[in-house]
Amino acid sequence: MTESSDFWDFYWEMRLQPLQNLGKRAAILAASRLIRQMSQPPGRPVRLLELGCGEGQIIGALVDGHAQVTAIQESVGVDYLAAAIETCRRAYPGMRFIVGDFTDAALLAALGQFQVVLLVNALHEVYSAAYSEPLGEVDVTLAKERVARAFAGAAERVAPGGYLLLFDGLEPPGDPRQKIRLRFLTRQAREHFETFVRQYRPFRISPRALGSPNRVELSRRDFTRYITKSIFLGKALWQTERYESYQYYNENEFRAAFARAGLTIRELRTLTVDDEKWRRTVAIESPGESFPEEHILIIGQKD
Numbered sequence: 609m610t611e612s613s614d615f616w617d618f619y620w621e622m623r624l625q626p627l628q629n630l631g632k633r634a635a636i637l638a639a640s641r642l643i644r645q646m647s648q649p650p651g652r653p654v655r656l657l658e659l660g661c662g663e664g665q666i667i668g669a670l671v672d673g674h675a676q677v678t679a680i681q682e683s684v685g686v687d688y689l690a691a692a693i694e695t696c697r698r699a700y701p702g703m704r705f706i707v708g709d710f711t712d713a714a715l716l717a718a719l720g721q722f723q724v725v726l727l728v729n730a731l732h733e734v735y736s737a738a739y740s741e742p743l744g745e746v747d748v749t750l751a752k753e754r755v756a757r758a759f760a761g762a763a764e765r766v767a768p769g770g771y772l773l774l775f776d777g778l779e780p781p782g783d784p785r786q787k788i789r790l791r792f793l794t795r796q797a798r799e800h801f802e803t804f805v806r807q808y809r810p811f812r813i814s815p816r817a818l819g820s821p822n823r824v825e826l827s828r829r830d831f832t833r834y835i836t837k838s839i840f841l842g843k844a845l846w847q848t849e850r851y852e853s854y855q856y857y858n859e860n861e862f863r864a865a866f867a868r869a870g871l872t873i874r875e876l877r878t879l880t881v882d883d884e885k886w887r888r889t890v891a892i893e894s895p896g897e898s899f900p901e902e903h904i905l906i907i908g909q910k911d
C-alpha cells in the first residue's frame with residue numbers, strides 16, 4: 609500500500625463518502641496526516657487518544673484506516689456515555705474504549721501519554737454543561753474555567769513532540785453585543801427561528817422586532833448561535849442540539865489556551881461548511897456584516 613498523499617486523499621474521499629458532516633471530515637483528514645507523520649520512520653509506534661469519542665466515528669476510522677501502514681500501538685477513546693462506548697466496542701472490537709469523564713484528572717493521568725490527542729467537538733459540551741438553573745443561562749465564568757481545565761488536562765496527555773488536534777465551534781471576532789439585522793427568506797425559517805428563541809437553553813435569546821414579521825435584530829452572540837443551529841431546527845437532532853452552545857472561545861482565547869499548555873500552533877484554520885444553507889434561510893441586512901466562520905481546527909505541538 610502506497611503512502612503518498614494522493615493515495616490518502618483518494619482513500620479518505622472514498623471512505624468518508626457516507627459521512628454527511630463535512631467538518632468532521634476535515635478533522636479526520638488532518639488527524640490522518642499527523643498519524644502518518646508521527647509514524648515515521650516506518651514502524652515508529654504511535655499512541656492515539658480521543659476525548660469525547662462518541663460512537664467512535666473519528667478514532668475508529670483513523671485506527672482502521674491506518675491499520676496496515678502505521679504502527680498505532682494503542683488507541684484509547686473516552687466518553688461518559690455508556691451507550692456510545694458500547695457502540696464503539698461493537699464496531700471496533702480490537703480497540704480500547706473507556707466509559708469516563710475526561711475532565712477527571714485522575715482518569716486522564718492513568719492513561720499515560722500519546723503522540724496524538726484528539727478533541728473533536730467535545731469541549732463545547734463541557735462549556736454547555738455549566739448551565740446554571742438560578743441564572744437561567746450558562747454560567748460563563750464557571751464554564752470557561754472548566755473548559756480551560758479540561759483543555760490543560762488533555763494537553764498534559766501529549767507526549768513531547770506529539771500533537772493535540774482540536775476541532776470545535778468558534779466565537780466570531782467582534783463585539784458580541786453588536787446588533788445584526790436579519791430578514792427571514794421563508795415562512796418556515798421564521799417559524800424555526802421562533803422555536804429556536806423558545807427552546808435554546810444555553811442563553812436567553814432576545815430578538816428585537818423590526819416592524820415586519822420577517823425582520824429581526826439580534827446581538828452577534830445570539831445570531832451566531834441561531835445560524836449555526838439553524839440546520840438542526842425541525843430535525844430530531846434539535847432535541848440534543850438545543851442544550852449546547854457550539855461557541856465558547858474566540859480565536860484569541862484558543863491561541864492563549866494552546867500557549868498556556870506549552871503547545872506551539874502548527875496549523876490553524878477556520879471553516880464554514882453550511883453557509884449555502886444559511887443563505888437560503890436568512891439575509892443579513894446590516895452593512896458590513898457577514899455569516900460567521902463556524903468551526904476552528906487547530907493543531908498544536910508539544911515542545
Ligand SMILES: C[S@@+](CC[C@H](N)C(=O)[O-])C[C@H]1O[C@@H](n2cnc3c(N)ncnc32)[C@H](O)[C@@H]1O
Binds near residue numbers: 663664666733
Ligand atoms: C458531539 S460529540 C463528538 C463525538 C466525536 N468526537 C465525533 O466527533 O464523532 C461529543 C461527545 O463528547 C462526550 N462528552 C462531552 N463531555 C464529556 C466529558 N466531560 N467526559 C466524557 N465525554 C464527554 C459526549 O458524550 C459526546 O459523545
